[in-house]
Each structure stands twice: as C-alpha cells, then as structure tokens.
Amino acid sequence: MDGDLRLEQKGGVIALERGLSILSAFGNERSALRLTDIAEITGLNKSTILRLCVSLERQGFIKRREDGWFQLGAALFHLGSAYQRSFQIVDVIDPVMQALVNEFNECSTFTVRDGNSVVCLHKVESSQGIRDAGSSIGDRYDLNNGASSQVLRAFSGEDGENFDQIRDTIHATSFGTLYPDAAAIACPLFGMGGDLLGALQLSGPQYRFSETAMAAMKQGLLHAVAGLTRSLGGNTDIYRTNTDNN
Amino acid sequence: MDGDLRLEQKGGVIALERGLSILSAFGNERSALRLTDIAEITGLNKSTILRLCVSLERQGFIKRREDGWFQLGAALFHLGSAYQRSFQIVDVIDPVMQALVNEFNECSTFTVRDGNSVVCLHKVESSQGIRDAGSSIGDRYDLNNGASSQVLRAFSGEDGENFDQIRDTIHATSFGTLYPDAAAIACPLFGMGGDLLGALQLSGPQYRFSETAMAAMKQGLLHAVAGLTRSLGGNTDIYRTNTDNN
DNA sequence: AATTAAGTTTCATGCAATGAAACATTTTAA
DNA sequence: TTAAAATGTTTCATTGCATGAAACTTAATT
Known part of the structure; x- marks a missing residue:
C-alpha cells in the first residue's frame, strides 16, 4: 500500500479509512506491531499513525502496551462477537x-x-x-x-x-x-x-x-x-x- | 451523545472517532440499525453518517443490506477473532x-x-x-x-x-x-x-x-x-x- | 563517541470534512 | 385521495482540522 487513498475513492472519508487500514494491518497473523511496522504496512506517515492511534485507543479499538507495541483492543472483540451473535x-x-x-x-x-x-x-x-x-x-x-x-x-x-x-x-x-x-x-x-x-x-x-x-x-x-x-x-x-x- | 467530540479530546482525529462511534452504536444488542437510529445514538448529522459509512463499508466494517439497514461487517469478526487468538x-x-x-x-x-x-x-x-x-x-x-x-x-x-x-x-x-x-x-x-x-x-x-x-x-x-x-x-x-x- | 533507527512533537498550509438546504422517496395521518 | 410527516440522499460553499516535513528526543548499534 502507499497510504494514498485519494485517487481510488469516490465519496467517503479519507481519515477514517486510514484509521481502519491501521486496524486491518493486524489482520494478517501478527498480533502486535510497532509504529514502524504499521508505517510499512499501511504506507502512512508516522505522525499520521500516531494521531490516528490516539483516537483508536480512546475508543478501545487498539491498545498500546507499555513497551510501545500496538495490539488490537477489546472493542473489536466485543463487536466481532456481536457480529457472530447476529x-x-x-x-x-x-x-x-x-x-x-x-x-x-x-x-x-x-x-x-x-x-x-x-x-x-x-x-x-x-x-x-x-x-x-x-x-x-x-x-x-x-x-x-x-x-x-x-x-x-x-x-x-x-x-x-x-x-x-x-x-x-x-x-x-x-x-x-x-x-x-x-x-x-x-x-x-x-x-x-x-x-x-x-x-x-x-x-x-x-x-x-x-x-x-x-x-x-x-x-x-x-x-x-x-x-x-x-x-x-x-x-x-x-x-x-x-x-x-x- | 451529541456528536460533538471537539471539546473533550486532545489530539486524535475527529472524523475517525466519529466513524468508530458508528461501529460502537451496534455494540448494545442491536444487530441492525437504520440511518435514523445511528443518527440518534451517535448524535451525528445524517450526511456525515452516510459519508462515513461509505468508508466503513468499503473496508468491510459495516454492511448495508438491500432494505437499507446497516449491520456490522465481517472485517470486525475477523479482527475480533484475531484479538481472541492473540x-x-x-x-x-x-x-x-x-x-x-x-x-x-x-x-x-x-x-x-x-x-x-x-x-x-x-x-x-x-x-x-x-x-x-x-x-x-x-x-x-x-x-x-x-x-x-x-x-x-x-x-x-x-x-x-x-x-x-x-x-x-x-x-x-x-x-x-x-x-x-x-x-x-x-x-x-x-x-x-x-x-x-x-x-x-x-x-x-x-x-x-x-x-x-x-x-x-x-x-x-x-x-x-x-x-x-x-x-x-x-x-x-x-x-x-x-x-x-x- | 558516533551512527543509525525508532519514536515523538510542532506548526503552517490547504485539502477535505462538514452540515444546512434542497430534493426524492416512503410511510402515516386525515 | 390528498396532505403531512418521516426517512433517506445529494449538493456545495465554508472553514475546521488532518496533514507531513522538519526538528527533536530517546534508544539501540557500531
């Protein structure tokens, strides 16, 4: 990915999709990622990632461990279970x-x-x-x-x-x-x-x-x-x- | 909620948090919501919700049924399972x-x-x-x-x-x-x-x-x-x- | 000590998120 | 049947805020 979602999309909100792409970065078997990993996978600027992650963490979608690694948050588990229950x-x-x-x-x-x-x-x-x-x-x-x-x-x-x-x-x-x-x-x-x-x-x-x-x-x-x-x-x-x- | 996240937060990305709040609206036992429901729960403007939902759907986080109702998407289930597996x-x-x-x-x-x-x-x-x-x-x-x-x-x-x-x-x-x-x-x-x-x-x-x-x-x-x-x-x-x- | 890498903060810039308004469509009421 | 209300959708001018380069601070390697 190159992080530039501007060309492909009609309608929608870039900032949101970038945030979601951070979440999706965890979908491929890696349960913990460092800032640099996320930057490589998503192609986003580190500043941008850090800013987006403030919001993701505040809503419980990711969690930053004390050692700096990022992990998926419990909110995803909650919603994932709700999906299954539906x-x-x-x-x-x-x-x-x-x-x-x-x-x-x-x-x-x-x-x-x-x-x-x-x-x-x-x-x-x-x-x-x-x-x-x-x-x-x-x-x-x-x-x-x-x-x-x-x-x-x-x-x-x-x-x-x-x-x-x-x-x-x-x-x-x-x-x-x-x-x-x-x-x-x-x-x-x-x-x-x-x-x-x-x-x-x-x-x-x-x-x-x-x-x-x-x-x-x-x-x-x-x-x-x-x-x-x-x-x-x-x-x-x-x-x-x-x-x-x- | 009143949809105005501006006052409470320091740092972060408003558009992203609004999108996540849409997802969280499904967390309370209701597996399908209409546009109006989401507007009531999140306090967001309907135009805004519709725009955010384009992105949420494109990334698989929600799905809009043919009858217009919104549901959680498989991406959440995937990430929720990844959380549990971690x-x-x-x-x-x-x-x-x-x-x-x-x-x-x-x-x-x-x-x-x-x-x-x-x-x-x-x-x-x-x-x-x-x-x-x-x-x-x-x-x-x-x-x-x-x-x-x-x-x-x-x-x-x-x-x-x-x-x-x-x-x-x-x-x-x-x-x-x-x-x-x-x-x-x-x-x-x-x-x-x-x-x-x-x-x-x-x-x-x-x-x-x-x-x-x-x-x-x-x-x-x-x-x-x-x-x-x-x-x-x-x-x-x-x-x-x-x-x-x- | 010097070098590289990783993480963090700042801030001027202009892009893109916003919501009111107008419109379309469906449902409810009269 | 018409009127009224509710729901969903699109548009667009305005400006709020997302952006990323740069400067900086650690931390890891040489």
Whole structure:
C-alpha cells in the first residue's frame, strides 16, 4: 500500500479509512506491531499513525502496551462477537457440529458468504493430531476454492456444469484446492424460507477421505443440515437429490 | 451523545472517532440499525453518517443490506477473532473449562482485565435450562461486581480488607452482585512468571450454590488453574493458600 | 563517541470534512 | 385521495482540522 487513498475513492472519508487500514494491518497473523511496522504496512506517515492511534485507543479499538507495541483492543472483540451473535444460527448449529466431529473425527466448519468472500463463522476441531488446522474462526477467503465455496456459489445460483452437479447432488467435494494435502466435503444449509444460510463442511487430510469415508460423511452432513433446517422451521424437501424417488 | 467530540479530546482525529462511534452504536444488542437510529445514538448529522459509512463499508466494517439497514461487517469478526487468538491461552484453557462444566454442570467463563473493564474472553455453557445466560463471549463489564472482577482487582494488587481475604484464600465469591439471582465463584489464573492472566469462574443460580457445592467448586477451580499454570510452565506454589502447611 | 533507527512533537498550509438546504422517496395521518 | 410527516440522499460553499516535513528526543548499534 502507499497510504494514498485519494485517487481510488469516490465519496467517503479519507481519515477514517486510514484509521481502519491501521486496524486491518493486524489482520494478517501478527498480533502486535510497532509504529514502524504499521508505517510499512499501511504506507502512512508516522505522525499520521500516531494521531490516528490516539483516537483508536480512546475508543478501545487498539491498545498500546507499555513497551510501545500496538495490539488490537477489546472493542473489536466485543463487536466481532456481536457480529457472530447476529447469526443466531451458530448457537443452534454448534451441538450438531460437535456431533459430526465426534462421529467422523474430522474438523467441521460453518461458513457464510459475504459478497465475494467466504467467512468462517464457526469451527469445531477434531481431536486428531493431523487435522485441518488451516482455517480458523474469523478467517476470510476468496470465493474460489474449497468445497464450501463451491457450495455457496452453486446455491447462490451461479451458472456452470459443475455447479449444476453440486445442485443435483446437494454437496461438493474438494481435494487440495485450498491447501495441497487437504480434502473437504460440504453441504448447503437452508433456512426457513429455503434461503441459503451457509455451508457445513468436514475437512481433513486427503488420505482419510476415501470414497467410502466420504459417502458416510455425505450422509452425515445431509442428515445434519436436514435436521437443522427442520428445527429452524424450514421444509426439508429441498435436500432431496434429483435421483431421489421417495 | 451529541456528536460533538471537539471539546473533550486532545489530539486524535475527529472524523475517525466519529466513524468508530458508528461501529460502537451496534455494540448494545442491536444487530441492525437504520440511518435514523445511528443518527440518534451517535448524535451525528445524517450526511456525515452516510459519508462515513461509505468508508466503513468499503473496508468491510459495516454492511448495508438491500432494505437499507446497516449491520456490522465481517472485517470486525475477523479482527475480533484475531484479538481472541492473540490470547493463546484460550486454546489451552478451553478443554479444562469443558471438563469443569461437565463436572459441576454450571457455566464457566474466562475473563481478562482490560483497563477498568472485564472482558469475557471465553465461555462454556452448561447443559442446564436454568443457567447463567447473562454473560456472553465478548461482553465487557465495569470492574465493580462479580466474583471475577473481585479476583482481578485483588490480584492486580488493590488495597482493602476484602481483597486481602481474596488473596489469602485465592478465590472470590459473589451472590447477586451482577445479576440478582446469580452466584459465582472465581479463581485467578497465573502465567509463567507468576503474572495474572485472568480469572476462571463458575456461575449459576444461587440455589445451586450451597456451601458444600461451592467448596467442591473451589477445589475444582484451584485444581484446574494449577494444572493450567503447570502446563504453561509456571510455578504452582502461587496457589498455596496462607493456611496451607504442606 | 558516533551512527543509525525508532519514536515523538510542532506548526503552517490547504485539502477535505462538514452540515444546512434542497430534493426524492416512503410511510402515516386525515 | 390528498396532505403531512418521516426517512433517506445529494449538493456545495465554508472553514475546521488532518496533514507531513522538519526538528527533536530517546534508544539501540557500531
């Protein structure tokens, strides 16, 4: 970045975006940054950063430690939790995910679509040493790879033969598209009105995702989302595949 | 609020603080707000809000729904998760809290001090219908009431007879100080260098917190925090009460 | 002691944040 | 149905305040 946001934007407030860019500088795995780090990442002048940080700290969005390092503040955690809570689904879905993890002993994630991104809203870890540790709660990906992304795109109505197939079979799989050795299988979760809420996924190392294992997982996932939709007051017919007859 | 931040502040950037105040408007249980709501809560001019929101939305901090309502954005969730992850302790402490909840069948919370606030970093719910549903992850309280607050204050070195007693017995209790019918018992958790990391608490309705029940909980909590401190590489002597002799 | 780097404060300059006003649109009342 | 009120949006002249270079103070390295 070069810190000069003037050219690209129409409308908006530069000072605010600069402040937000300071916050976003912490989003990439570094939990503490020095003034110089922030200056490098954002491209902002140090004076500017210091001035913006006075405001960020006063509102609790960042915290400056005694040793001078900057950290994210509790206000972000508070609002982040509020964001998650606004999806009331998480409370309902958690026990179901716990059960899935117990049954298949692989990590389960629940993701939602946000524009052209996927956001990992919830994750339940398996107890295995070798497991999908690549994604965490709060992570955000492009809507390109991975079983969940495919599901979210398919049931947002995107065109394409592969998406047709996902709609037909009501699930998607992926092998090494997001992380080289990882595999995943995902199903859509629908709400009361048949609207797409998100995608429920199981993921782990490819060698544990045999055809037979994945067939069982598919059953487990479909059973799980059907039960969830039912308890949300929705119609479960939507989970009938095109080859179902009953 | 009156939206006029000019008088109170020295240094800082007004436009940024106004933007942050918009975000904070969502912090009080309302997950969606209209323009007018935001104007009322923050005291800002609607034009100003609209302009600030362009920037907030462009950076993913808020999202405007098609019906015009504003909601928090995924960027906040991402950063909030990053905040939580910066306390690596949560990963270690979660299984221990799960075990506590299994044993005593009451909700367990882990809180940390942030200035003059308590922040609920993690919570494990009990399966009881009647339980402490008053606090959630991400909540922030004044450092006044509740067992955890007392513990955090006592082991931050505050003066007072009651704090002396908490330091002696290495735990605090509370009955109805935060919520009328609730009771709680809390212990401090210390890190490697004997530094206070936070407070571990069990809480529920008063009628289930008899003397004998709480004696068992105290043992359970102390055992839990001692084990945690040990696995963090710290010395557990710090959990010896003044009346211990061995 | 000399040099480099990191952090902080100041202040003249002019850019960009501001809010009143006018307008568009939707909802409520009469 | 019309009128009135509430909500949301855009514009633009005014000036408030965000800006960053420069000077300065530590702190770390050589």
